[in-house]
Amino acid sequence: MTNTSPIERTGERPGASNSRLPEFYRTMRRIRTFEERVGELFVRGQSAGSMLHLSIGEEAAAAGVSAAMRPQDTFTTHHRGHGIFLARGAEPARMMAEIGGKEAGYCHGKGGSMHIADMGLGHLGANAIVGGGIPAVVGAGLSARHHASGAVSIAFFGDGATGQGVLYESMNMAALWGLPVVFVCINNQYGMGTRIDQATANTALHERAAAFGLEAMSVDGIDVEVVADAARTLVEGARAGRPGFLAISCYRFYGHARKDKSPYRDEAEETAGRLRDPVGHARARLIETGLAAQAELDAVDADVAAEMDATIDFTIAATEPPLASMFRDVYAPDEPEPEPVRTRIDRVLARD
Amino acid sequence: MIELTYRDALRKALADAMTEDPSVILIGEEVGRYGGAYGVTKDLIREFGPERVIDTPISEPSIVGAAVGAAMTGLRPVAELMYVDFIGMTMDQLGNQAAKIRYMFGGQIGVPMVLRTQGGTGRSAGAQHSQSLEAYVMHTPGLRLAMPATVADAYHLLRQALRRPDPVVFIEHKALYTMKETVDLDAEPLPWGRAAVRREGGDLVIVTYSRQLHYVMDAANRLAEQGVEATVIDLRTLNPLDFDTIRERVNAVGRAMVVSEGVMTAGVAAELAARISEECFDYLEDPVVRVAGEDIPISVSVALETGSVPGPGLIAETALRLTGKRAAA
Numbered sequence: 253m254t255n256t257s258p259i260e261r262t263g264e265r266p267g268a269s270n271s272r273l274p275e276f277y278r279t280m281r282r283i284r285t286f287e288e289r290v291g292e293l294f295v296r297g298q299s300a301g302s303m304l305h306l307s308i309g310e311e312a313a314a315a316g317v318s319a320a321m322r323p324q325d326t327f328t329t330h331h332r333g334h335g336i337f338l339a340r341g342a343e344p345a346r347m348m349a350e351i352g353g354k355e356a357g358y359c360h361g362k363g364g365s366m367h368i369a370d371m372g373l374g375h376l377g378a379n380a381i382v383g384g385g386i387p388a389v390v391g392a393g394l395s396a397r398h399h400a401s402g403a404v405s406i407a408f409f410g411d412g413a414t415g416q417g418v419l420y421e422s423m424n425m426a427a428l429w430g431l432p433v434v435f436v437c438i439n440n441q442y443g444m445g446t447r448i449d450q451a452t453a454n455t456a457l458h459e460r461a462a463a464f465g466l467e468a469m470s471v472d473g474i475d476v477e478v479v480a481d482a483a484r485t486l487v488e489g490a491r492a493g494r495p496g497f498l499a500i501s502c503y504r505f506y507g508h509a510r511k512d513k514s515p516y517r518d519e520a521e522e523t524a525g526r527l528r529d530p531v532g533h534a535r536a537r538l539i540e541t542g543l544a545a546q547a548e549l550d551a552v553d554a555d556v557a558a559e560m561d562a563t564i565d566f567t568i569a570a571t572e573p574p575l576a577s578m579f580r581d582v583y584a585p586d587e588p589e590p591e592p593v594r595t596r597i598d599r600v601l602a603r604d
Numbered sequence: 605m606i607e608l609t610y611r612d613a614l615r616k617a618l619a620d621a622m623t624e625d626p627s628v629i630l631i632g633e634e635v636g637r638y639g640g641a642y643g644v645t646k647d648l649i650r651e652f653g654p655e656r657v658i659d660t661p662i663s664e665p666s667i668v669g670a671a672v673g674a675a676m677t678g679l680r681p682v683a684e685l686m687y688v689d690f691i692g693m694t695m696d697q698l699g700n701q702a703a704k705i706r707y708m709f710g711g712q713i714g715v716p717m718v719l720r721t722q723g724g725t726g727r728s729a730g731a732q733h734s735q736s737l738e739a740y741v742m743h744t745p746g747l748r749l750a751m752p753a754t755v756a757d758a759y760h761l762l763r764q765a766l767r768r769p770d771p772v773v774f775i776e777h778k779a780l781y782t783m784k785e786t787v788d789l790d791a792e793p794l795p796w797g798r799a800a801v802r803r804e805g806g807d808l809v810i811v812t813y814s815r816q817l818h819y820v821m822d823a824a825n826r827l828a829e830q831g832v833e834a835t836v837i838d839l840r841t842l843n844p845l846d847f848d849t850i851r852e853r854v855n856a857v858g859r860a861m862v863v864s865e866g867v868m869t870a871g872v873a874a875e876l877a878a879r880i881s882e883e884c885f886d887y888l889e890d891p892v893v894r895v896a897g898e899d900i901p902i903s904v905s906v907a908l909e910t911g912s913v914p915g916p917g918l919i920a921e922t923a924l925r926l927t928g929k930r931a932a933a
């Protein structure tokens with residue numbers, strides 16, 4: 253059992269020569285900028301609703317764990333999953349269009365921010381039910397073993413999901429059956445307005461996973477290399493039949509959703525919390541170790557900004573899904589679609 | 605007379621009940637410090653303290669289950685489920701425990717709790733945050749079910765629910781929280797379990813509840829412009845169901861339509877239409893028509909979301925066709 257504290261892991265960075273930090277930086281910048289544009293889409297009244305949960309401050313969790321995953325691996329996310337999906341290779345324009353409720357989106361405007369998915373990239377789905385996506389990775393683990401696919405399935409969820417019984421049932425099954433599964437808890441300190449210590453008496457979250465017999469670690473999510481390192485250990489362990497649990501501690505920079513101004517936490521705390529910035533941390537480190545010059549990083553940022561600006565234009569120009577498409581995909585394509593209410597009313601009123 | 609929003613009326617009902625009865629407690633996610641996801645319990649924790657306004661972890665089955673146990677042992681809990689969409693997670697505690705305890709245990713004890721929640725479309729909240737699941741509750745013997753459509757009812761039905769001997773599921777509509785009305789809360793309310801006749805008319809009876817009441821009233825006004833007069837019945841509570849009022853009005857008028865936001869198949873509208881067809885058969889001049897939600901999940905797309913539930917247009921058009929007085933196109 254590896255219960256590794258953040259401090260212990262800090263020394264284990266790979267040498268500068270084979271560092272993946274430049275790549276991680278780019279991934280994290282893309283997430284940060286994408287999320288900022290999601291905020292802009294909302295302000296411009298072009299998003300489908302306001303239930304948009306930004307993962308700003310959590311970029312290292314997405315980039316670090318994703319780096320440990322292989323193409324055949326599958327995953328589910330919680331409602332704050334834009335960054336994870338981007339790190340797994342999502343097209344930002346199609347994501348933004350989904351967030352705008354447009355036909356060109358990943359789910360044709362049916363799912364939205366909280367229900368984005370792409371089977372091609374192994375994304376078994378984001379979820380608006382806290383904990384709702386967790387047990388699916390147990391099934392995906394069974395499936396991977398059955399098909400000897402070598403795939404690992406990863407559940408991403410927030411600290412709030414540790415309140416859900418379904419997490420414990422799933423962890424128990426995964427450990428019992430030695431499944432290729434990793435549970436990744438992105439502990440941003442809050443579930444809506446509830447701070448983690450107001451939701452549980454033991455905030456050392458990896459301890460409960462260890463109690464089930466999982467390989468369990470907690471790391472500080474400010475340092476993407478530390479996250480990537482821990483994730484690599486756990487994901488490869490899971491591939492070998494030793495399921496894992498990784499708690500990544502970070503800070504939710506902004507309100508829960510777009511309309512929440514976080515009145516339940518004070519400014520000093522927010523200011524301190526926002527200093528725990530994985531993007532800024534990676535940038536400083538790249539410069540300090542000579543892996544990248546300021547100007548190069550500025551160029552990356554500009555490049556990313558242009559890419560993400562385009563997602564807004566794409567979304568605004570995209571069309572609404574056609575009304576008749578509402579009946580599509582309730583059942584399989586070859587099955588009859590549900591009969592519209594109007595058709596049923598017509599039949600009732602057809603008699604003289 | 606005071607001007608209140610639906611949200612304020614609910615809050616006032618909770619505050620008044622808590623003041624009057626020290627055994628009333630609130631328990632749920634974000635009900636305390638945050639003041640409720642939709643602001644209904646705002647500042648109640650300041651007024652009544654954290655012993656009576658209890659913030660919980662995100663643990664719906666245990667929130668409802670704890671309310672059951674508290675209700676069995678002398679408290680009057682108001683549990684809050686942030687969205688009715690999460691009711692499935694709690695269905696054991698609600699359906700197998702709360703609903704059956706009085707019966708299974710031979711009448712020894714009841715479960716006088718209220719489960720407050722909210723449902724419906726209107727916020728682009730997507731497939732898991734926009735449903736109308738009242739049929740789950742209505743289909744479970746032992747549970748009472750209230751669904752207020754007006755500000756006054758938000759207040760009175762919640763106060764009445766908090767005096768009932770059995771578990772009440774109280775479903776608010778998320779699109780109504782900011783609705784304002786000038787109300788006289790001292791006026792004698794309709795008794796618990798009585799439907800309200802919101803409008804009188806001799807051409808057809810429209811039975812509805814919750815947010816659809818407002819669409820139906822809007823449609824009824826359009827119909828009146830075309831010479832069709834509707835009686836509008838707002839059920840207020842679905843269990844108890846005031847079928848006497850429905851039967852009396854439908855028998856007098858001879859035509860009925862049922863309007864519900866929930867999906868059409870096996871929904872509340874299905875139950876009402878079946879019962880009207882059975883019990884009012886001899887008086888009906890036309891078949892009972894249901895206008896209800898499409899048999900599909902709710903999309904995040906605004907166009908698909910609004911397109912999948914009844915609106916005033918479809919209600920008025922259907923009523924016109926039913927009464928055979930369809931205006932020449």
Ligand SMILES: Cc1ncc(C[n+]2csc(CCOP(=O)(O)OP(=O)(O)O)c2C)c(N)n1
Nearest residue numbers: 332380381382410411412413442443444690
């Ligand atoms: C079953 C369920 N209960 C409650 C909610 C309402 N809700 C949405 S997000 C959230 C907080 C989740 O916190 P956490 O898991 O830490 O994720 P974070 O938002 O911090 O990323 C709550 C209570 C929900 N969507 N699903």
Ligand SMILES: [Mg+2]
Nearest residue numbers: 410411442443
């Ligand atoms: Mg959280």
